[in-house]
Amino acid sequence: MTAVTKRQPRIELSTSALQHNFKRVRKVAPHSKVVCMVKADAYGHGIEFALNALQDTDAFGVACISEARQIRQLGYKQPVTLIEGVFSPAEWIEASQQQFECVVHQQQQVQWALAHPHTYQKNNLKIWLKLNSGMNRLGLQPDELLTAALKLRAAGFELVLTMHFANADVPDHPLNQQQIQTFLHLKQQLEPIEASCCNSAAIFNWPELHFNYVRPGIMLYGASPYDNIIANKLDLRPVMHLKSNLIAIQHVNVEQVIGYGSRFTTTxxxxxxxxxxGYGDGYPRALTHGAYVSIQGHEAPLLGRVSMDLLAVDLTDLPTSIHIGDEVTLWGDNPSVDLIAKHNNTIGYELLCRLTQRVKRISLNAEGNILIKSN
Ligand SMILES: Cc1ncc(COP(=O)(O)O)c(C=O)c1O
Known part of the structure; x- marks a missing residue:
């Protein structure tokens, strides 16, 4: 029997899985540079861990300058792309000095660039000029973009034409073709120009759109970008295993209720x-029927409501060799984070990103030995 000496919800993070998934990107998009998306603390995996594992990348992608600063503070010199660009002239100047390439998606940012071109250009940084090709989130309309491109080029800037898909996870969604045609039309008008439009799903869907840079996020972390294709089928390996331990076993009679709200009655x-x-660690509370954990390789269904610090699982059909102290896998190889997300009516991305500080982080190096251990 394993002794539990302290409460230990934890994630184990696999360098070899992350490197495997990175190599998958290289294999699927062999002619493009790779901008590894490490925003949101590397999709909840920990930026330090991710940067260390992804040293062969061509660049990193983040959402804001504080995330980019972290990359430099940790000593990484690779190019960094700010996918929302900067939020003020001061940030533009800092980005120019720290060598962060900026997306420009709205007129204010065009003005900031035109007002302060020198350091940016001296450092050979390109502007990622973003087209709103139909997602209607960020980006300039086609005519605005052409005008901005002319001005920026006249001021000496080099450009990358970029956009983002709204439905890359549903390859035959009609908006995809509309976005692609709008993008290709603009690209043709601005030739010669570098281009980038593919996130994980698009990388798999449209090899002809890989262009100069691809921007994988979720596939690096071994979850699926699709609703209906599991990560395993895409030859992706889960980087994160969420684990804890069994800390009590109850023998309850028929017609007993379990947990808050007495939502489950034993039959x-x-x-x-x-x-x-529990949900205080980031495990989702709103689970629907059918979710399970794995213990000693066996699937144990959840029973009743998930509470803040605890959850209950059915061991009745599992071997009696399962005891207090045994390790429990909440997600990883089995169940996958995508499966648990489905039971929670969300996507793997969200569950990965919303683990709380209470969860201990254990990073394993390529040989499977402990590299970094938090708290
Ligand atoms: C502009 C942009 N590019 C790439 C990505 C990566 O997407 P995914 O994680 O689906 O690969 C994101 C993620 O939201 C994004 O916003």
Whole structure:
């Protein structure tokens, strides 16, 4: 029997899985530079861990300058792209000095660039000029973009034409073709110009659109960008395993209720395992029927509501060799984070990003040994 000496919800992070997934990007998009998306603390995996594993990348992509600063503070010199660009002239100047390439998606940013071109250009930085090709989130309309491109070029800037898909996860969605045609039309008008439009799903869908830079996010972390294709089928490996331990076992009779709200009533004498993890750690509360954890390779269904610090699973059909102290996998190889997300009516991205500080982080190097351990 394993002794539990402290409460230990934890994530184990695999360098070899991350490197495998990165190599998948290289294999699927062999002619493009790769901008690894490490925004939102590397999709919740920890930026330090991710940067260390992704040293062969051509560039990193982040959402804001504070994330970019972190990359430099940790000593990484690769190009960094700010995918929302800067939020003030001061940030533009800092980006120019720190060598962060900026997306320009609105007129104010065009003005800031035109007002302060020198350091940016001296450092050979390109402007990622963003087209609103139909997602209607960020980006200039086609006619605005052409005008901005002319002005920026006249001021000496080099450009990358960029956009983002709204439905790359649904390849035959009609908006995709509309976005592609708008993008290609603009690209043709601005030739010669570098281009970038592919996130993970688009990388798989449209090799002909890889262009100069691809921007993988979720595929690096081993979750699926699609609703209906599992990560395994795409030869992606989960980087994160969320684990905890069994800290109690209850033997309850038939017609007993379990947990808050008494939402579950036993229909048979039940051996109930109590796992030390809950929504206070980031495990989702709103789970629908059918979610499970894995213990010693066996699937144990969740019973009743997930509480802040604990959840209950059904051990009745599992071997009696399962005891207090045993390791429990909440997501990783099985179940996948995508499966748990589905049971929660969300996507793997969200679950990965919303783990709380209480969860210990254990980074494993390529040989599987502990590299970094938090708290
Ligand atoms: C502009 C941009 N490019 C690339 C990505 C990466 O997307 P994914 O994680 O689906 O690969 C994102 C993520 O939201 C993004 O906003």
């Amino acid at each position: 048979r004498p039940t051996r109930l395992g109590i796992v030390a993890i």
